[in-house]
C-alpha cells in the first residue's frame with residue numbers, strides 16, 4: 001500500500017483492532033476503520049444465523065437459513081441462486097450410507113468486477129446439532145465471547161464472508177474479475193450434494209479462501225488436510241443349523257475373519273495412508289451358521305492418489321477368498337479427499353500472513369496434514385486453484401454440546417485479513433500460479 005496521511009481518529013480505530021499488538025507499517029487505516037464499523041452488524045448476523053437451527057438433516061431449517069443468506073448476498077449486489085442438490089442446476093450427488101433423502105441447498109452468489117482474477121469464498125451453514133437444542137443454548141454474548149450452537153463451526157464463516165463483502169462494497173472495490181461465494185448445507189455429512197459443485201466452481205477460480213474457524217491455541221491457516229474414506233466388506237453366506245447340519249451352511253463369519261486379517265497391513269507410513277478395521281458384526285443366534293457378516297475400516301490418506309491406490313489394493317485382497325461359496329462385496333466410500341498444498345496456496349498463505357502482521361498479529365500457516373477434513377479439499381481436488389483454509393474467527397468447542405464459542409476480538413482482524421487478501425489477489429500481488 002502507498003504511504004498516506006492517517007488522521008488521528010482513524011488511527012484510534014486501528015488501535016482498537018490491533019489490541020494485541022501495534023499496527024505495523026503498511027496497515028490500511030481506512031480498511032481497519034470499516035472493519036471496526038462492521039463489528040455490531042457482524043454480531044447481528046451471527047445472532048440471526050444461530051437463531052435458525054440448521055442440522056445437516058434439517059432440510060426445512062437449512063432452507064430458511066439459505067433464504068436469509070441469499071437475501072443478504074443479493075443486498076450486497078450479488079447475482080444469487082439457491083441450488084438444490086440433484087436438480088438440473090446441480091445434478092451430481094455422491095450418495096453415502098448416511099446421506100439423507102433431501103440434502104440441504106447451496107447458496108451461490110456471483111459478483112462481477114473490472115479485473116481478471118477470480119476468487120472464491122466458501123463456508124457451510126449446516127451443523128452437527130439436532131433440532132430442539134437451540135432452546136437451551138440460544139445466541140448470547142458474554143464478555144469477550146459469543147456463544148451458540150454451530151457458531152464456530154461454521155456460522156461465523158458465513159458472517160466473515162458477508163461482512164468482508166460489506167467492507168469491499170463500502171470501499172467500492174471492484175478490481176477483481178469475479179468473486180464467487182458458495183455456502184453449502186451438507187459439510188458435516190461429507191458434502192454429498194455440494195462436493196461436485198465446489199470442485200467444479202473452484203477449478204474455474206484462481207484462489208479459494210475457506211472459512212472454517214481457527215484454533216484458540218494455535219491460530220494458523222491450513223494448506224493441507226487429511227482425506228477420509230471408509231471401506232466396508234459384506235459377506236453373504238448361507239444359514240443352517242449349527243448342530244444338526246452345519247455342513248449345509250456357508251459361514252459368513254469365517255470368510256469375514258479371513259478378509260479382515262488379509263487386509264490388515266495396507267497402511268503405508270511413507271505416505272501417511274492408514275487403514276484400520278474398527279467395526280464388525282456377524283450372525284444372529286449361537287446355534288445358526290451365520291449367513292451375514294460385515295466389517296468396516298477407517299481409512300486416512302494425505303495424497304489424492306492414495307484414495308485410488310487403497311481402493312485397488314482392497315479390491316485385489318478381497319478376491320482372495322477362504323470360503324469359495326461365500327459372496328464378498330466391498331463398498332469404498334470417499335468421505336472426503338485430502339487437501340494437498342500447491343505453490344499457489346503457499347503464496348496465498350504467505351501473503352495473508354504478511355497482511356495479518358500489519359495488525360501486529362501472528363498467523364501461522366502449515367502444509368503438514370492436521371485436523372479433520374473440510375470442504376477446502378473438494379475445492380483443491382482439481383489441483384488448479386490455490387486453496388487455503390481457516391480464514392474464519394478464532395473459536396472453540398466445535399461439535400461439542402455445550403460452550404461452543406467464538407472470540408469477539410478476532411472479528412475485526414479477520415475481516416481486515418479477508419478484505420486485504422481479496423484486494424491483493426485482485427491486484428496481482430499474490431504469486432501467479
Ligand SMILES: [Zn+2]
Nearest residue numbers: 153154187212
Ligand atoms: Zn465446519
